[in-house]
Amino acid sequence: MSQTSWWEWSQGVVSNLQHSIFSLTKPSQSNNADFLRAYIKEHGEETFRNNPWALTAAIEDFASTGKHLMIFKEPKLKIAREALESLPTKPKLIIEFGTYVGNSAIAWGAILQGLHGPNAAEKGCRVYTFELDPIMVRLSRDLVQLAGLDEIVHVLEGPASESLRKLYNEGKVTAGDVDMAFIDHWEEYYLADLQLCEELSVFHKGSLVVADNTDFPGAPKYLEYVRSGGSGAVRYESEGYTSQTKRGPSVVEISTVVEV
Numbered sequence: 001m002s003q004t005s006w007w008e009w010s011q012g013v014v015s016n017l018q019h020s021i022f023s024l025t026k027p028s029q030s031n032n033a034d035f036l037r038a039y040i041k042e043h044g045e046e047t048f049r050n051n052p053w054a055l056t057a058a059i060e061d062f063a064s065t066g067k068h069l070m071i072f073k074e075p076k077l078k079i080a081r082e083a084l085e086s087l088p089t090k091p092k093l094i095i096e097f098g099t100y101v102g103n104s105a106i107a108w109g110a111i112l113q114g115l116h117g118p119n120a121a122e123k124g125c126r127v128y129t130f131e132l133d134p135i136m137v138r139l140s141r142d143l144v145q146l147a148g149l150d151e152i153v154h155v156l157e158g159p160a161s162e163s164l165r166k167l168y169n170e171g172k173v174t175a176g177d178v179d180m181a182f183i184d185h186w187e188e189y190y191l192a193d194l195q196l197c198e199e200l201s202v203f204h205k206g207s208l209v210v211a212d213n214t215d216f217p218g219a220p221k222y223l224e225y226v227r228s229g230g231s232g233a234v235r236y237e238s239e240g241y242t243s244q245t246k247r248g249p250s251v252v253e254i255s256t257v258v259e260v
């Protein structure tokens with residue numbers, strides 16, 4: 001084995017080990033769903049009605065009470081929000097890979113509402129978010145409704161790639177439409193699902209692709225791809241933004257489409 005292939009092999013072993021450890025420590029999604037529902041009820045469900053930022057703050061509080069939730073927390077959300085709000089044209093369409101409890105989807109919906117006002121839905125603002133787990137689909141739909149965002153945020157059940165193709169075939173997402181893709185499902189799908197976006201030509205020049213957990217559990221192939229600028233007609237400029245979390249420094253990768 002040459003020195004390079006030995007290095008690649010050992011990196012693969014490390015990455016597989018990290019994935020195995022992470023899988024073993026993945027929280028039970030259904031238990032956490034029940035606990036979160038109870039927490040929202042106990043804290044006065046009505047205070048969160050049509051109040052998305054109060055709801056996301058409560059979900060973060062819940063996550064800090066010892067019940068681990070794999071949500072996209074502040075300060076990462078702040079980094080993505082600033083990038084989204086500083087786009088030259090106000091964003092209208094966001095697709096999200098990995099809904100879970102709906103925390104980030106609610107945040108994206110609230111940001112679109114903040115940018116476009118209370119009639120954001122009538123102006124065509126949409127967040128399409130994709131989730132495999134039916135328990136999480138039910139919980140996130142309920143929370144989206146509580147936040148008053150159900151006309152903007154749509155939770156689609158099933159593998160993300162199938163849901164995106166379906167939206168495309170139905171004409172709900174068309175070529176050049178997507179202002180931001182947020183990639184936050186299982187890391188092994190990151191690159192394939194980004195390439196599906198490319199195949200369907202959903203990006204325009206200036207679209208953002210925000211990806212979480214590219215450092216840990218890690219999405220090395222995805223990272224290599226966006227950092228090298230892509231391999232096809234869609235070209236990216238990409239940068240990792242590090243923030244401090246309870247578990248230590250963590251990176252969110254923001255890639256801007258510079259050519260389509």
Ligand SMILES: C[S@@+](CC[C@H](N)C(=O)[O-])C[C@H]1O[C@@H](n2cnc3c(N)ncnc32)[C@H](O)[C@@H]1O
Nearest residue numbers: 071072098100103104131132159160184185186
């Ligand atoms: C890290 S969580 C998403 C967190 C969410 N974005 C937030 O910040 O609130 C990842 C979710 O992606 C879902 N998931 C994983 N692979 C998927 C796939 N291929 N298609 C759809 N959902 C997937 C998992 O079931 C899990 O609920």
